[in-house]
Amino acid sequence: MIVNQKVNFMTVQQMAQLDATFSALSDGTRRAIVARLADGETTLSDLAAPFDMSLTAVSKHLRVLSDAGLVDIEKRGRTRHCRLRGAPIKEAVDWLSKYESFWIDRFDALARHLAKEENEK
């Protein structure tokens, strides 16, 4: 089985990591959790409090974030303490940054402008 196959200069693992990161962050609740954790470590109950959903639901969200490697969960007595991990986020930023302020937007604007001029002749 080929596991280290590269697609577009990217290993399958890196692809999977990006899948996990982006899909973890595609949910507003989970982004809120990330934002909250940026203010410091917290327990699951504390995290869940502001949300209008069951503890189980938040626990599941947290699990998604944890599986994606975005947060660390540490069991301490009967509480779970969660904190943010920056590494996978950095990978996502690195990927995105390639396409961010892309010249294409400026080209678009120009193309539209020319098309409009053409129509108005």
Place this chain on the structure above:
Amino acid sequence: MIVNQKVNFMTVQQMAQLDATFSALSDGTRRAIVARLADGETTLSDLAAPFDMSLTAVSKHLRVLSDAGLVDIEKRGRTRHCRLRGAPIKEAVDWLSKYESFWIDRFDALARHLAKEENEK
């Protein structure tokens, strides 16, 4: 109906845009399409060629990217020409950047190091 409600200094629209952007990018096929479009404008058929799936499937992926505002699709005769738009990507990068190189990782590393020392005593 409240439409401009702000949650954590972010409008619901901005939240929805981030939802759309991250979830659009959570699929490898769609990220490949974005990467491909960074090399320049292409038609749907051209885009679809390298993928081992139906044209319909790729068309759907493209629709997702278009709905998320990540690509522009322009009908020209019987072909659809697609190009990348940088703006929503920039928003995603801006959001992510807040949490990227977070001090927490360094703290983690330190904590783990100390814990290890403790164990080795």
Place this chain on the structure above:
DNA sequence: ACTTTACTCAACCATTCAGTTGACTATAAT
């Protein structure tokens, strides 16, 4: 005029996802 190309659309399918509830477990507090 006929055929091919480049799609779209609708219907369907299997899987995943976000949420629920109710029962359970382990730790901490009284």
Place this chain on the structure above:
DNA sequence: ATTATAGTCAACTGAATGGTTGAGTAAAGT
């Protein structure tokens, strides 16, 4: 010893996702 707290787990639901196929349409090539 009992009770409350913090959380997990399994089972269920409804909606969304990623894919398929087959039929249809509009433009281009011959």
